Amino acid sequence: MQNKILIANRGEIAVRIIRACKELNIPTVAVYSTADKDSLHVMLADEAVCIGSEKSKDSYLNINRILSAAISTGCNAIHPGYGFLSENATFIEMVEQIQMRFIGPSSKVVSAMGDKANARELAKKLNIPVPEGSEGEIFSTTEGLKVAKKIGYPVMIKASSGGGGRGISIVSSDEEFVQVYERLALEAEVSFGNRALYIEKFIESPRHVEVQIIGDTKGNVVHLYERDCSLQRRNQKMIEEAPSTILNDILRRKLLNAAVKIGKHLNYVGAGTVEFLVDKKGNFYFIEMNTRIQVEHGITEAITNIDLVREQIRVAYGHELSFKQRDVKINGHSIECRINAEDPIRGFLPSPGRINNIIFPGGMGIRLDTHIYTGYKVPPYYDSMLGKLIVHAKTRKEAIRKMRVALEQFMIDGIKTNIEYQYLITHNPEFIKGQYDTGFIERFHLTVEEGLKNLE
Ligand code: ADP
Ligand code: ADP
Ligand code: MG
Numbered sequence: 001m002q003n004k005i006l007i008a009n010r011g012e013i014a015v016r017i018i019r020a021c022k023e024l025n026i027p028t029v030a031v032y033s034t035a036d037k038d039s040l041h042v043m044l045a046d047e048a049v050c051i052g053s054e055k056s057k058d059s060y061l062n063i064n065r066i067l068s069a070a071i072s073t074g075c076n077a078i079h080p081g082y083g084f085l086s087e088n089a090t091f092i093e094m095v096e097q098i099q100m101r102f103i104g105p106s107s108k109v110v111s112a113m114g115d116k117a118n119a120r121e122l123a124k125k126l127n128i129p130v131p132e133g134s135e136g137e138i139f140s141t142t143e144g145l146k147v148a149k150k151i152g153y154p155v156m157i158k159a160s161s162g163g164g165g166r167g168i169s170i171v172s173s174d175e176e177f178v179q180v181y182e183r184l185a186l187e188a189e190v191s192f193g194n195r196a197l198y199i200e201k202f203i204e205s206p207r208h209v210e211v212q213i214i215g216d217t218k219g220n221v222v223h224l225y226e227r228d229c230s231l232q233r234r235n236q237k238m239i240e241e242a243p244s245t246i247l248n249d250i251l252r253r254k255l256l257n258a259a260v261k262i263g264k265h266l267n268y269v270g271a272g273t274v275e276f277l278v279d280k281k282g283n284f285y286f287i288e289m290n291t292r293i294q295v296e297h298g299i300t301e302a303i304t305n306i307d308l309v310r311e312q313i314r315v316a317y318g319h320e321l322s323f324k325q326r327d328v329k330i331n332g333h334s335i336e337c338r339i340n341a342e343d344p345i346r347g348f349l350p351s352p353g354r355i356n357n358i359i360f361p362g363g364m365g366i367r368l369d370t371h372i373y374t375g376y377k378v379p380p381y382y383d384s385m386l387g388k389l390i391v392h393a394k395t396r397k398e399a400i401r402k403m404r405v406a407l408e409q410f411m412i413d414g415i416k417t418n419i420e421y422q423y424l425i426t427h428n429p430e431f432i433k434g435q436y437d438t439g440f441i442e443r444f445h446l447t448v449e450e451g452l453k454n455l456e
Helices: 011-023 040-044 063-072 089-097 107-114 116-125 141-151 174-192 249-265 297-304 308-316 396-408 419-425 429-433 440-455
Strands: 005-007 028-033 047-052 077-079 155-163 166-171 197-201 207-215 221-233 236-242 270-278 284-290 333-340 357-359 366-370 385-393 411-413
Touching: 005 011, 005 063, 011 028, 011 040, 011 308, 011 366, 011 385, 028 040, 028 063, 047 063, 063 089, 077 308, 089 107, 107 116, 116 155, 116 197, 116 249, 116 284, 141 155, 141 174, 141 197, 155 174, 166 174, 174 197, 207 249, 207 308, 221 249, 221 297, 221 440, 236 297, 236 419, 249 270, 249 284, 270 308, 297 308, 297 333, 297 366, 297 385, 333 396, 333 419, 385 396, 396 419, 419 440
Parallel strands: 005 028, 005 077, 028 047
Antiparallel strands: 155 166, 155 197, 207 221, 207 270, 221 236, 236 333, 270 284, 333 385, 357 411, 366 385
16 A cells, blocks of 8 residues: 555644655645635645634544545545644544554553643653642642642642643632632633643743654654743743753753653654753753644754654654664754744734735745745634744854844735744843743733833
């Protein structure tokens, strides 16, 4: 049987996967919702199947339609991308049951790590530090209050099945705890279909540093160094860079070893990311593992010169990784800006609509992963990310300069974007020095708002 891959996703990541498949000479099938009929991934794939209406739950989350599309077009593998069904263990189990290859780890591994409270317990068992907190999930307000009292406020209440920065709340007192707990459980039930919550000590002004790993069916699990994703808004990443500016050799080694230890313990097959927080004193804590390709994988590709999506596909088909740990070296510095259809000065309000004109940046060391084109209509139903601008240069300073030029020369007409906002960040002294933490953008935003008020 000839290999053929169905891509169960949309937007830039679907385009990214199609490119990797074409290079590997594997035919592709795109799926799309009625809102995405004019989308780039539909045009670029060899075949395309409409799987339902605009709403994600009717199309990109519609398991039966996706599986039918895969079977009827003769696919033997499914690539889930990120988001949507990529970490849905039920979906993966169904893929396994119809003798289709899932491009990612097994349903067993995904269900073990997809439950964040459970993943935390596993890390503890492997002697990897986690923030102080509950033993697994908590089942009542009374139980939660006890844990919160013991570890001391502020604490974070987190949904076990949360993701994309959603399902997380910080609370500073018993009263607040009681108020937030029920609301968050309900929210988690509605958004993730699981009301389970757990508690973690709030780590003050941390850095988010994550390690990319990949494993094959021959028992190899290797790391591809780290990414620093501390520049976040509402716990969602906005700018990422690799390598991290805060790790010394010893701390880096500890993080890499911890990540590989988890991967080896799971007999991990596929690409995965182990996320940590690093506090001001250099203590590190495991927070979660993402069992899929990550949005920001491109910066790792830039500094290691390894095509992660290609390797993902190869290992899913049972091939050995095409490189060994000793072949993975850091070369230069890479930065990514997520370009979103949103209006930063109106509370980052999503800004869907028609793109009248675009000028794309380019040049040496510049990569733009996107699905947009002139005339494209950004639908209001999905994530507002339009693409990822990735730069690669010898040093961090050169990478920052390159990013500024690229942002300057990137013009999108017709909808609001965060391009200028990203441009401002690249000129901020704390950012330039590499001295920021996960609260940076919130503080930065206050000064932007202040500045705008002065203009009125
Ligand atoms: P990354 O860790 O790769 O940076 P993000 O957290 O930005 O990923 O999430 C990537 C995409 O996946 C976003 O569109 C986000 O909303 C979605 N996503 C991630 N996890 C979940 C989840 N558990 N449930 C629903 N959507 C999710
Ligand atoms: P998601 O599944 O949505 O990606 P994570 O558990 O990875 O959720 O957390 C997302 C972000 O929230 C982190 O990168 C960090 O900025 C913040 N965060 C999570 N847990 C803590 C914590 N215990 N203390 C401080 N910040 C945290
Ligand atoms: Mg995370």
